[in-house]
Amino acid sequence: MRRNKRRKLLLLLLLSPLFTFANFDFNANCLKAYQHIFELKLNTARQLIANERKIHPNNSIIPLLENYVDYFYLLGTDNKQEFERLQKNKEKRLAQINDDDVKSPYYLYALAEINLQWALVRGRYGAYYTASREINKANNLLEENTKKFPGFHLNAKGLGLINTLMGTLPDGFLKSALSAFGIKGNVQTGLAMLDKLAENLPRSAYEPFFEEVVFYYVYVLNDVVHSPLAYAKTFKYTERFTDSSLLKTYLQAYTASKNGKNDQAIAILTEKPSGISYQPFPYLDYLLGVSLLNKLDLNAASHFDKYLQSNKGTSYIKDTYLHLAWIALLKNDEAGYADYVNKVKTRGYTFQEKDKQALNEANAALPHKVLLTARLLFDGGYLSKADETLxxxxxxxxxxxxxxxxxxxxxxxxxxxxxxxxxxxxxxxxxxxxxxxxxxxxxxxxxxxxxxxxxxxxxxxxxxxxxxxxxxxxxxxxxxxxxxxxxxxxxxx
CATH class of the missing domain: 1.25.40.10 (Tetratricopeptide repeat domain)
Incomplete structure (x- = not known):
């Protein structure tokens, strides 16, 4: 029922001048592609975008949508080689948009979005100097667009994210580089912007962009400011997502696991939508393995093995081997523990903080099993059992x-x-x-x-x-x- 109502609303919205500016035409086909992107049905989105390029080759919404596809593809695969292959697409997309109508609110917005998306991916691999330049560029474009089009509410999405990230960055190269550009950031300002969008978009002409705003807001609440409201707000806002959305599965399961709702995370992950239309998302196997082990379910090993087999990326490899080492230790298999610890030391990368920590733990002394058990139970939110253990x-x-x-x-x-x-x-x-x-x-x-x-x-x-x-x-x-x-x-x- 909700899906049918949304379709009717979208048809009405598409008749609004909000969605059409010269060659920035967010028509029905583009909007459908955009929706598939945020359900992580990237192959379907690619087909729709390719069809749009054949029919309307000058539509400058196309390069923006193509960039969204690359962004979510790289987030899902976490593959540095794919990142290096695809990053050359950035400049040609910016070039097409640069040649278009400067009087459209989508002109500066699209340029900013592409810069910001590449900065977020680049930061995963430590390319902080280029990322800082892209964030600065995105910030300036969005601030200029806000002055030109104060009623174009989507500007607040990127500005809210940038403000929050800058307000919480630890001292280091990236913060120094961005400060040199004059970007200071304000956490409360950024949070307020994202919260206002999440609240108001469903009741506005910008409703189709709701999922994207929630995606960034959930990330900020969980991983940037570590808000005690992360769980309640995530489930409040993602309730509006269609059940066919794999992004909904990820956001809810990740938030549940981060906030001590381990059984809920397991249930969400075991019931996730599947099929060839969805972007492969190996991280969900890793997350299910972590959630099961937090319950002391040693069958978690099969999900960690599946992650290692299907993952083509750089993240959580060391951390996965560390979890397999813990499983061996809990089985009193010290030889198996030693074998997995050696793999922590010799395989994978250290771009992610969890992988750095896994390497530190692999180089440390054998963990005390009682403390390890309490740690896992606590991480799963099983506080009474953890207390009884100690x-x-x-x-x-x-x-x-x-x-x-x-x-x-x-x-x-x-x-x-x-x-x-x-x-x-x-x-x-x-x-x-x-x-x-x-x-x-x-x-x-x-x-x-x-x-x-x-x-x-x-x-x-x-x-x-x-x-x-x-x-x-x-x-x-x-x-x-x-x-x-x-x-x-x-x-x-």
Whole structure:
């Protein structure tokens, strides 16, 4: 029923002058291709775009749609060779748009979108200098378009994303490069822009662009600002997506797994739509493996194996082998554990933070099985089971400083999420004491989380003190991310 109503609405919208400007013609065929892109039915979208090029070769919406296809194809395949092959398409697409009607609101918008999409893909491979130039270009184009066409609401999508990303970037080359261009960013401004779009688009002439706005907003809520509202907002907005959308599956499953709704993530992933029309998405096999292992279901190994067989990209290879190593360890197979740890060290890449961390863990001592079990259960949101796992143990149960620090960090996280602030604070303090000289992240992260508890309790001086402790702890895992999180805390205060 919802699908039929949307089709009727789209037909009415297509009659509106909003969608047609000279050779920027978002006609029915283009809109249909756009919808298929956001269901991750990329082959169907390619066919529709090719047909549009035959009928209307001068339609400058075509290069924008083609870029969307490349963008989602590269996100799904995560293949650096494909990225290098396809990136040459950027300039010829910009050239076609540059020759078109400067009086259309789609003119600057399309140029900005193409630059921003390539910047986001480029950043996955560490090409920060070029990405910073593309983000700067996109930002300037969108700001100019906003001045020329203040009623063209789609400008806020890219500007909201750029503001949020810039407002949360840790110190480093990319932030320095963008700051040199004069882009500062403001997290609250960016979030407000995206939230307003997500709320208002379904009731406006821009309703067809709703899925795209939600895609970026969910990314920002989960991975950029780590918002406690990520779960509620994701499911609120993705409820409007059609059930045939593989993007809906990804957004909901990823958000559920990130927010302790592990059983829900498993259910969503096992019921995902499938067929030859969909873009291959190996990451979903990896995500299902992670979710099953968080439930201590050792059948997760088959999904990790499937990911390794089907994945042609660069991400999560080391992390997948680490998970297989953990499965071997939980089976008391230390030889199997050693074999998989060797594969962590020798296979895959370190573009992704998870793969860097997997390599760190592979080079560390054998993990304590009790702590590993509690870690997995906590990550799945099984707080009571994680608490029961650690209940028989205390500091004296562990020999190394690393295990003592991790034990207290795990206890702190569990009790923090259970709302037992005083117990959490005590364990976080022990994690700081035991872990402050170690390369593991436990002490620094415990300091940040302690600061957040005191911030919640309105004990501002204590909150500032612990955020500062986190910043001053150096040479540990996740240093830039944790330091940035602490600096954001100080800004809030």
């Amino acid at each position: 209940a028989p143990f205390d500091n004296e149960s562990f020999n190394s400083l690393k295990d003592k620090a991790e034990f207290n960090y795990r206890q702190g996280r569990i009790n923090d999420d259970l709302g037992k602030d005083d117990i959490a604070l005590s364990h976080y303090q022990d994690a700081i004491n035991y872990g402050k000289s170690l390369k593991q992240y436990y002490a620094a992260k415990a300091a940040v989380l302690t600061g957040k508890i005191y911030e919640k309790k309105k004990k501002i001086d204590k909150a500032k003190a612990y955020f500062t402790i986190a910043i001053n702890l150096k040479n540990h895992e996740y240093e830039s991310g944790i330091e940035n999180e602490a600096k954001q805390g100080l800004k809030r205060l």
